[in-house]
Amino acid sequence: MNGKKSPHPAAKASANGHNGPPVGSETTIAGPGADQPQAEEKRVVDEPPDGGYGWVCVVSTFFINAHTWGINSSYGVFLAYYLANDYYPGASALEFAFIGGLSISQALLISPLATYITRVYGTRTTLLLGVALETLALISASFTHEIWQLFLSQGVCFGFGMGFLFVGSVGIVPQWFTRKRGLANGIGTAGSGLGGLMYSLATNAMIDRLGVEWAFRILGILACAVNCTCAMLIRDRNKAIGSIQLAFDYTLFKRPAFLLLLGWGFFSMMGYIVLLFSLPNYATSIGLSAQQGSIIGAVLNLGQALGRPLVGIFSDKAGRINLAGLCTFIGGLFCFVIWIFAKSYGVLVFFAIIVGTVAGTFWTTIAPVGAEVVGLKELPSALSIVWIVLVLPTTFAEPVALELRQKIGNTYLHAQIFTGFMYVAAAVCMCFLRVWKVGQIEQIAAEQEKKPDDIDAASAEPVDDRAVSFAAKKPKSSVLKRLFIRKKV
Template structure:
């Protein structure tokens, strides 16, 4: 039996058991129940006593695709707009809009918008529980719109901290928390593909608004550029918020802002460490490429193009990451693509001194740099389960506040200390490699969990024995059957291949 069993509470198409012993049709729960009835006596079900809500099977499509399109559009008009901050940064520095403001202060504004989006997540989760997903999204739309309007009247640097940093971050956070769990609720087999498509919206938005913001600033001026972006975000995100439908009632989502019991699970701590290191690398990469281009002798226009190409890479890379995650394994894909980004940084970016080579790195690095955002929902569901997903993600967002706030300032301080970007590039590359190594450990744990569950189900007689192993040997005791499929050693699980 090579099918993966990610938990009795999560039965999807690639995790069904007992279908070989039954008619082969219907959902996985029916297959197990029929298999348990063999011999005339029903066997005790492993989930006996658990709430019925834990066996909900998502439709894996249908209106879910409308929701995916809406989430992708919201991502484009939140995270994508945030990616265009590099254009505003270049304008601030070159035109001395805010006297006495330093580059480090501007760097903190970019990081602050991301960290505030994450730090507001418990409030957004509580709002979702009390008032629903749609209300949470609309609150975020109002905050985001207000941030652009307020920024258009900014005359001091602290005005930008409040508007483009904190207020925009809160708006982005409410919309992110309200929308990030939607795709996993609607999909099973194609969950990672759906999440990848949704995440690609941020790359497309970053590409579009990196170019559009520069054009608007040049043609209508900075204040009206802000106001125009605010109006666009309000109209588009409001429409998407009204179209999105969640499945919280069907799956029985806990919607707890904090479930401290999750900290007792080592695999969850591994996911947190994976996200922490990934963000230390990602934020430096996201905001540094245009400035790096200018440091090596390119023009501001070339720098903005490189930033736009990087966002294009994110848009192109995230759907394939999601697609192959469903076929090759979500943890396999996430860890390998994260490691690949680190390799690109250390082998291409560090030697990129010409426009052509930097464009190559931007497109290649962009395809894998945002792997975390493409997989965070599916791999958290894989490891923690759909019922505790909202609580797990709320804790995750808070843990990511520190790296997202200080990553870019750390990168700029390394540049200031060494006089070149070499140290910052090494820092970025090794953060990605470290994140990949930690997730590989989580993968090894997951394989062990699957092996244990397969052994338990075989002991209960709920799955057929493997051909050539149990069949033809004769009747076996429960202990013998369990021993045949015992858990491998951790070292073996580190090097073995399995779709997980």
């Protein structure tokens, strides 16, 4: 024995393009005698607990989503009421359509600032700022008398509050889980579906019995109480995993896989927003009552509440990219084969609940899929860019759908076709992302001299060109083979 040790595998960590070890890897920490050949090494494993207090964070995220995205989902009920009663004299249908999308786009637009505040002041500060802004928005909306005031309150201010709460909570759950990441994320995001179900029905009832003003005030009080409690319970693991909280990391745009991720999000949101806000109004356009329209919107959210945990469970088993692409395609297929022909209350209820199970697949899987594309450390930076890119589709999707309406015949036919094609385009992006992921696994397998089947896709950290000098000499399988090969990715 000469006292020398072979380099630990962790020494190769820098080769994966990150500034530190990937989550779940072993970091070697040298003791005081590190300069001596026989110094002992201490290994620290920063591995997510895959449970424990993480479930408290899941429940807290669930209720935050219910009282942000869930409340925002009830805008379809407000929209139907505004259009039917000329609530703001002189306001056009197009102006009302912008408000629902505006709240979502502003939530995404504020994400870089929210990410910066999270880095400097912490997650809890970001969440509490969101609580204050959302409460202010809902209460102030109850005192509006002109459409521009509604733009500022229910549109911009509510969107800012929702954005702070969303950015502060969206990256928490993946930090606590590995094998159960899809399930945990699915449960957390299901809150938006359940919240949408409850508040679509409750909002319609409150408007009928108490008026629009008190409907806003009650929503504001409830949101404040629940979100404050959840903000105090949530804990992040940013320090434990060395998370990079940069608002923009422009180097991500050099990665083709990340561009495909952006394309998937862009097209998914174009379809999702139209479904979310158009279904109640579509119901009234085929002769159903406003109450039936609100029930249709509620059933869509019920489908999301039921479907998102299932998407999470099966994505852990079948592969996150695989299931995200499949469910996105199914959403478009349902629009073509069911929605276009839905002319009765029963068929529309069936469509709402079945399409709801897959319509929000993006929100369920974006964090787990994003982690596989860029890694957990760079996930906050990647998500910040994703949210900014989604500003355009979330702002203009519903106005585009309203402009596509026809005055005679099937009023929403063009909007329905548009929605279906958006989901299909998003699914195509996921197909190419699958091709990339399988190729990445082949590269890692070649570098480690293993078989591709021995590489776990979920734990495989993204690699850059510097990390695959050996693998680059190995021929990869064809694009078609990587597209159709049976592989959990």
